[in-house]
Amino acid sequence: MTTPTQPIGLDALSRRQFFKLAGIGAAAAGIAGCSSRPAREILPYAARPPELTPGVATYYATSLVQDGHATGVIVETHEGRPTKIEGNPDHPASLGATRAIEQAAVLALYDPQRTRAITDRGTPAGWAAIERVLADARAEHGRGTHVLLEPTSSLVAGELLARIRATLPAARVTFWAPFAARASLAGHRRVFGRPLEGRLALHEADVIVALDADLAGDHPFALAHARHLADRRRVVDGTSRMNRLYAIETSYSPTGILADHRFRVRPSEIELVARELLAELAAAGKAPPELAAARASGPRARWIAAIARDLIGAGGRTAIVAGERQPAEVHALVAGLNAALATTCVTYAPSAVIEAGEASHELGPLATALARGEVTTLLVVGGNPSYTAPADQGLAIDRAERSLYLGAYANETAAACHYVVPGLHDLEQWDVVRAADGTISPQQPMIEPLFDGRSACELLAAWLGDKPVTARERVEAAWPRLVPSASFHQALARGAVRDSAMPAVQVGVAWSALTPNPAAPAPAAYELELRSHPYLYDGRHANNPWLLELPDPITKLTWDNAAQVSPRTAAHLGIHSGDIVALTVAGRALEVPTIVVPGQADATFTLYCGFGRTGTEGVARGVGVSAFRLWTTELGFAAPVEVAVTDRHRTLAITQGHWELEGRDQLPSATLAELGHDPRVRSELAHQRGPQPTLLGKFPHTGVQWAMSIDLTTCSGCSACVMACAAENNTPVVGRQQVLNSREMHWLRLDRYVTGPDEDAPIAVEPMACQHCENAPCEYVCPVEATTHSDDGLNEMTYNRCVGTRFCSNNCPYKVRRFNWFDFKQHSGLQVLARNPDVTVRDRGVMEKCTYCVQRIRRAEIDAREAGRPFQGHDVRTACQQVCPTQAIAFGSLNDATTAVTEHRTRPHDYAVLHDQGTVPRTHYLARIRNRNPELG
């Protein structure tokens, strides 16, 4: 990207120009791809498909895949052009929600840096050349041929791989993704004898303990977990029953934000915590007595005992989960804990991923073979192993005689291979895959492959020498064999096959596998924790400007990664946010800026992977540093680290630097008990709602009167809503330089504040978009009537009328208005195809802000009028509401007693931000309620 030394305003332009250059060539192909015909001909909709009305969106179900785990989505397409992705309510891994990553996938489809054509060492080549390579790779049963795949659950690929095993026995197949499940499977193999995955029924659990496990964040089943957690946390009043969530982690995660109690521990302490918990249970006679030896002492003892008692008291309605970052030992212990508590909320089932838990998911053997020069042909199918390989294994692709990369993006691995074959985006894909729970989820393309890409299956089939068939034919032909129980077309329509999840298996814990208490290693001075980035994951999304500019849920950092460090440790080292430190793990040093984060465990550093890309992707290159360079297989994701403070500094583009509430009451929080019977708390909350003295008369608010209500108890700050808002409303990306000057354009921001004094720093998140005030301060200061009030209570912006005085922003107490300081919009290039045609693209010099997704409201009104029914607005959902994994957002009419918003208004913890300003906002909030353990206060 750009350096801070560049004059303000230049980088946004240069980035856009880059996009233009890269995109122009592809634009034609892209548009052609929109028609339902081959890319060669661009034809008008003279004879358009019957199901398609120009101007009216059509919706199809398909699945997006990450490390072999499918998430069901519904894709909105306009004239065959995918523009928006929504969750699929019928899909168990989505339940109607998505993460930010899925929201941004639509932009990735139109990424101008996708691989465009088959190349041989950079020069264009034909498919014939590839077939020759594959033919050679078939020779002598595939000796010397290695295939490196991403972990996959594709049934089609499964068949092909089985045939490869049979006909090409000498070939080696390896699966690789840095954050794919390994430790849990290994741990469970230890105690159950076979590699199994834990399945959580969190909607049944009363007490949940997350040991460094980001249940609602980076877990493959996070969306379902988030919903299930939240469904047990919807507080109506003080008498409501809530589950209790303990988060024990090193760095803050969305799960930590949701938690009722959060404890900061070093990564290495997690194992001790697990042991000590088990010891408490053993002491209580729940587990073999010899395990009781490891009972906690010191500061941890108090809360561990309390948690143990809480768990035992829950009578089997408990769930204890360890994160994938933790070593196998911890997962084994956790399995023991769950067994000891005889919980009904945790079951075990085989993984949906092919060969999950087998050696084939380790990179080691391939790395060695390459180093020894034993590889004649290397087929890399997807992924980016050159970038994600552990630092101590390194993948010497150049040692292979012939290397071929099939992938959608021109990344590091593509650069390292001889042959590059354009891959497919999930939205161009035909396949049958499985969700994390095994549910069979078909993939169907929304659009013709933009760049004549090929799927993994197609490559494998070609390797096997099959005669070419279209992707659809392959899947349709295989379906009866693969899924005899269900109809192909019903499955496509629904996006998932009912009841096709992997059944749980009966298991018993081998207690003997749990070593009572090995000598704990002396703790290092500092520990480093490596995590997958909440948006970039393992770096595969690093070329997506939407995700790069999406503020981190906790640090609010954009366009960068930085080592998170606790205030105390920062003070001890004498560093501030932005100061660059050199982190050294096992002799490998990396210089990174630091960022001070309350709630981070002391003496630890947390660094996100996925940055520091060096491929040819223009946006990703040079953003942040690659944490993989500190990742070694023997040390894993948490390692002792040496720290050297440098005298250099990098200003970080943070959208909210401020953590404190400043004694203001914009985000009230209370415990469930206080909400029940603490008159002070109740009256404080009551003071933030209700009528206020005013001289103004009231305009008649008849008919549908839109309003929103956001439940902060279930908001994890995951930021999917922010991304959904950007995707729905065409908000532009402005780049690091502009973010540094507080010019980000997101209509919705997630304010996060530390709501408590203690060092564990309880954080609550408050989504903040236009509040659609009835007495809107922005309106009466606009000199040209560019922002006015609609009859149905919307605060409307008339972009064409705006002259850009910005008076409205000055007078907005919530500062939710965004201004087009430059011509931020992209004028040409492939990515304009991702825009929502129902929303105006704003011009330079005009103000913009949240509209309550007015285009959806008006569309619903039109539909109602066409259908001849009275409009009640029950079917209107805003983009942020629709995507929210925990359904924290309610939207509807205040004049309708049946809507959730009206009901929320009656709750004791309903409040309006800055109520005393008399703006009468239409967006209300439900205060953050924590279900504290009485023992811990």
Add this chain to the structure above:
Amino acid sequence: MKDKIALAAELGTGEELKRCIETLRGLGMSRFETFTPYEVEGLEELLGVRRSWLSWIVLAAALVGGGGAYLLEWWINVVAYPLDIGGRPLHSAPAFLPIMFEMAVLFGSAAALISALVLGGLPTLWHPMFEVEGFRSVTDDGFWLAIHASDAALDRATATAALETAGARRVVWLGASP
């Protein structure tokens, strides 16, 4: 003022000018006109010029400007575009006042300038007096007295004599009317 000037005389000070007028009055002449580098105290009274009624024009203009402005504001917000602006009443009287005031000021001032010029007979780039030898001093230190040809009592010899004795620097005869 319309009719022709017959005789013009330049005097050194305002006081001399006033004295001359009185002497000439004594000789029965009445149709004078004076030109001075700056306003001379008491000259108007002497010539019997009433106070300018220009102020009434200004008042009228100010009322039109202010009233018109308020009316327009009312019409825009109550009739033409009755919009809900931040829940404020359509007829937000206090908010309409500033512009009303400014428009009153603007119209009043414009009226003042324009009528001052028009009533003062401006612009007229040519005037018979400009033909008079030495009249330039009217903006320097010359106090000029002119007698209209239409003045029945005007007699060149007596007037000239009277003026010269009164210390006129220059007396110019422009010719009487037939």
Add this chain to the structure above:
Amino acid sequence: MTVDAHDDVLLGRPSDHEVNEQLLSTTWRPMTRGWKILFAICSAFTVLLFALITLTFMRGIGMWGVNIPNAWGFAIINFVWWIGIGHAGTFISAIMLVLEQNWRTSINRFTEGMTLFAVMQAGLFPLLHLGRPWFAYWLFPYPSVMGTWPQVRSALPWDAAAVSTYFLVSLMFWYLGLLPDLAGLRDRAPTRRRRIIYGICALGWRGSTQQWRHHKVAYMLLAGIATPLVVSVHSIVSLDFSITALPGYHSTIFPPFFVAGAIFSGFALVLTLIIPARRWFKLENVITLRHFDLMAKMCMVMSWIAIYSYVAEIFLAWYSGDKFEIYQQIMYRPFGFYAWTFWTMIACNCLVPQLFWSRRMRRNLKVLWIASLLINLGMWLERFEIVVVSLSRDFLPSSWHTYMPTWVDLGILGGTFGFFGLLFLLFLRFVPFVPVAEIKQMRGELEREEAAA
């Protein structure tokens, strides 16, 4: 140094002719070297100004330091500051005329010129700071095909009306006063070309009784109208802030506070400009130490009004108990990120003018000149406090962000100084900047009073 109050607003008793020669000759006397150098510098800065305006129009106001929450920055500060400068001009020429302060006579045209050119600078900014300046005319009511009208509950259309009215009225007032002297130049200017040009501008003025009669009344009326106008203009400018809900903006004392501040800075700039001009054009006899003495006293009065306002703001913030106001006024401004601007402002606006308690200081031109510069700086910073510091810390800590000007901001501010200077130098060059006729008349009055005494 004589002490007679009347005597020393005009030293000696030059004859009408001497006055005429001395004051008109500034327009044909050969240009001094200093004037030429200054002219070159000012022209250079004017070019810079218009270059940067072009840049801003082409790329967008993102070229400035403004952001969210600091959506207003230098442009608005400069606007308020420049418009304030103008006020002293009107104050001296109009209000003092109404109050019959004859000492204003020798400096009123000078200050009126200053008013005009300052308002021209100020007028640039409301236009420049728009996101889409090419639609600025939407702030004025006109029957558009869109059938849309301005939203007059906002203070910005009030501004548009006030500022344009202020400019036009000042111009008319200035021209009406200038008319007799233009005629003077018509009759006295050395070359024929000048005589023709000035003659046309003079519209045929010949000082007839009729003309003086209406001129006098119109001039008095304009002065009378300008008096409430000058008060209204800065009051309305202050409403841009006080009609909002923002802590630091939302204040009822702004109108008088702004007007006083305006006159304060205006008098300071009069001093800044007139001290060198008087020297270069050798006008010690018409612009005398007594003038400076009186202007210094005015500055001190205005300074005390400013002090009162600062104290009142802080007290009211505390007294209101409003946590946002208290944070803004009592914690953030004096001790926050921009504390240095606050304390510099206090030093310049509250401490420096206290020098003028001493008569020696009031009549020491070096001291006066430097003090006037400091006061101008202080008044600019006062607007910075209001515009930027308030915005950078508003209601929700999550939206807090600081403001830093860019080189374009600084360039435009510097450019307006150049443009102002350029216009002013031309004014000094081509127009008698001490009213000739009025001086002559004042001398007459003085003589009469002495005779009476």
